[in-house]
Amino acid sequence: MLRDTHLKINLDCLDNNVREIKNLISPDVILGAVLKANAYGHGSKGIAKHLYENGVNHFLVSSLIEAIQLRRENVHYKILIMGHTPDQYLNHVISNDLTATIFTFEQAYILNKLAKNQNKKAVVHLKIETGFNRLGLQVDEHTVSTIKQIVKLDNLIIEGIFTHLALTNKEKDYEQYTLFMHLIGELENHKIKIPIKHVCDSIGMVLYPEMNLNMVRVGALLYGLQSEEKGKLKIQQVMTFHTKISHIKELKKGECISYGNRWQAKDNTSIATLPFGYSDGYPRNMYKKGRVTINNKAYPIVGVICMDQCMIDLKHDKVTFDDDVVIIGDGRNNTLSFDAVSSLAQTNKNEIVSRFTSRVPKVYIKNNRIFNIEQELL
Ligand SMILES: *Cc1c(COP(=O)(O)O)cnc(C)c1O
Numbered sequence: 164m165l166r167d168t169h170l171k172i173n174l175d176c177l178d179n180n181v182r183e184i185k186n187l188i189s190p191d192v193i194l195g196a197v198l199k200a201n202a203y204g205h206g207s208k209g210i211a212k213h214l215y216e217n218g219v220n221h222f223l224v225s226s227l228i229e230a231i232q233l234r235r236e237n238v239h240y241k242i243l244i245m246g247h248t249p250d251q252y253l254n255h256v257i258s259n260d261l262t263a264t265i266f267t268f269e270q271a272y273i274l275n276k277l278a279k280n281q282n283k284k285a286v287v288h289l290k291i292e293t294g295f296n297r298l299g300l301q302v303d304e305h306t307v308s309t310i311k312q313i314v315k316l317d318n319l320i321i322e323g324i325f326t327h328l329a330l331t332n333k334e335k336d337y338e339q340y341t342l343f344m345h346l347i348g349e350l351e352n353h354k355i356k357i358p359i360k361h362v363c364d365s366i367g368m369v370l371y372p373e374m375n376l377n378m379v380r381v382g383a384l385l386y387g388l389q390s391e392e393k394g395k396l397k398i399q400q401v402m403t404f405h406t407k408i409s410h411i412k413e414l415k416k417g418e419c420i421s422y423g424n425r426w427q428a429k430d431n432t433s434i435a436t437l438p439f440g441y442s443d444g445y446p447r448n449m450y451k452k453g454r455v456t457i458n459n460k461a462y463p464i465v466g467v468i469c470m471d472q473c474m475i476d477l478k479h480d481k482v483t484f485d486d487d488v489v490i491i492g493d494g495r496n497n498t499l500s501f502d503a504v505s506s507l508a509q510t511n512k513n514e515i516v517s518r519f520t521s522r523v524p525k526v527y528i529k530n531n532r533i534f535n536i537e538q539e540l541l
Contacts, residue, residue, distance in 0.1 A: 164536055167407040168439040168490075169524045172205050174213050174534065176399035180387050181217060183396045184379075188368065192375045195243070195361065197382035198233065199225035200517035204444075205386060205402055206525050206537055208236055213529075215240050223380055227252050227261070234259045243288055243323070245380075247298055257281050262322065266290040266300040271313040278318035288323030288359070289313070291346060293339040295329045302342055307349050314355055323359035323378070324350075328367050336367070340374050369394040388512040389494075389502045400500060402516060404445075404491040404523075406455075408484050410436040411477065420474050421466030433477040435462075437488060440471040444519035445490065446508035453507065456489040456498040457482050491515075 184194055196219050197203075202210040211222055211233055220240040224230050230242045243262040250270065254277050256263045265271050265287045278285040289310065292299030300306060314321055326343045328336050340362060347360060360376040365384035367374060369392050384393060387400040414434050420426045437455065441447035445468065453464040455475055462475040492498025505512045524538035 164524050165538060166524055168443060169405055169526050170519060171403045171405060171526050171528060173401055173528045175529065176387055176401045178217060180385050180398045181219060183398055184381060184384060187396060188375055188379060193221050193378040194219055195221040195223050195378045195380045196385055197223045197380055199229060203382055203386050203513060204516040204519040207233055209527055209535065209537060212236060227255055230261045231259055253277055257283055257285050262286045262288060264288050264290045266298060268309050268312055271316055271319060275316035275318045284318050284320050286320045286322050288325055289321060291324060291326045291343055293326045293342045295327045299326060302346055306346060307353060310350060310355060311353060321357050324357040325361040328362060330366055366390065366392045383513060400493045403489065403493060406437050406439050406488045406490060408435045408488060409438045421469065423467060426466040433479050435475050435477050437473055437475060439490060440469045440473055442470045442520060443523050448508055454499060456492060457486050459496040461497045
């Protein structure tokens with residue numbers, strides 16, 4: 164490893180979460196693993212490979228570029244691009260054997276033509292708008308006829324149909340679901356049967372088992388990001404964030420730290436400098452709120468957090484340069500979990516995990532041992 168600041172990704176915890184989720188859903192429901200945003204910061208290549216070796220073979224990403232990055236690993240799992248793929252990139256969907264999300268006849272028509280040119284069939288999932296109002300084919304009096312036209316295109320395989328819940332409340336979520344199921348019913352009346360129907364993300368999967376249909380699209384819970392809506396699931400947080408001390412110095416009462424000298428020592432104290440900052444993805448607004456943990460004891464971040472470094476108040480405790488500094492832990496042993504950090508930073512867990520930058524090496528743990536280290540040399 165070329166840097167002390169790193170992410171630890173515990174594949175044993177990931178395995179536990181897969182088992183827990185598989186126990187929760189019925190055996191005929193496909194576990195679709197959401198690997199967008201570099202697998203929520205866990206490294207999509209490493210995570211995909213590990214999941215595939217452990218029986219998960221449906222992967223979902225948000226964009227074409229993420230799908231191609233995964234496909235380069237040369238493993239032939241299914242990859243659904245859940246977002247929009249602009250017309251000019253659709254040929255890559257076909258040449259990389261990806262599954263596209265389609266919600267207009269125009270795109271279906273273009274994709275069909277491109278597939279014909281490559282002498283292939285393009286696999287698609289239709290996205291239906293039911294109230295999230297992000298992407299999808301609006302449900303109105305034209306929807307069935309539009310889908311009928313799409314189904315007639317010879318070089319398309321309509322493998323799936325889906326919608327996304329806004330998770331507003333039970334009543335609103337059911338309105339969305341009912342609208343979706345009503346459309347499915349109408350399509351079936353017209354002899355259009357689409358094999359994979361899906362609605363639920365992590366929270367939907369737990370809250371509404373009856374909506375699991377043929378597949379669930381699971382991100383947050385797979386990575387063990389704790390949620391109040393985890394039901395009976397005993398999930399374990401997969402990722403933790405660590406570093407080591409780069410410098411220790413004594414500060415006299417009245418001396419100040421960092422930009423604007425906004426933190427002043429009330430007493431003589433000892434200060435450690437840590438080699439991580441906001442450009443690694445740690446929220447800059449953790450100033451005055453953040454703390455790290457060394458030997459099970461918490462130490463506050465003092466002074467403004469810099470791009471690449473920050474300081475903590477050791478209060479003369481004995482620590483060494485070899486000690487593991489837990490910046491974000493799993494919540495045990497006095498550490499802040501992703502859940503705690505995201506509340507303090509006034510954002511959500513997904514934002515914190517997904518914005519770690521490429522200069523942070525990832526250390527993969529399997530059977531309690533280092534299994535692989537991934538670091539990008541730019
Ligand atoms: C991100 C995403 C998911 C996964 O959401 P989690 O809450 O992380 O499980 C599911 N479906 C769609 C359409 C998404 O964009």
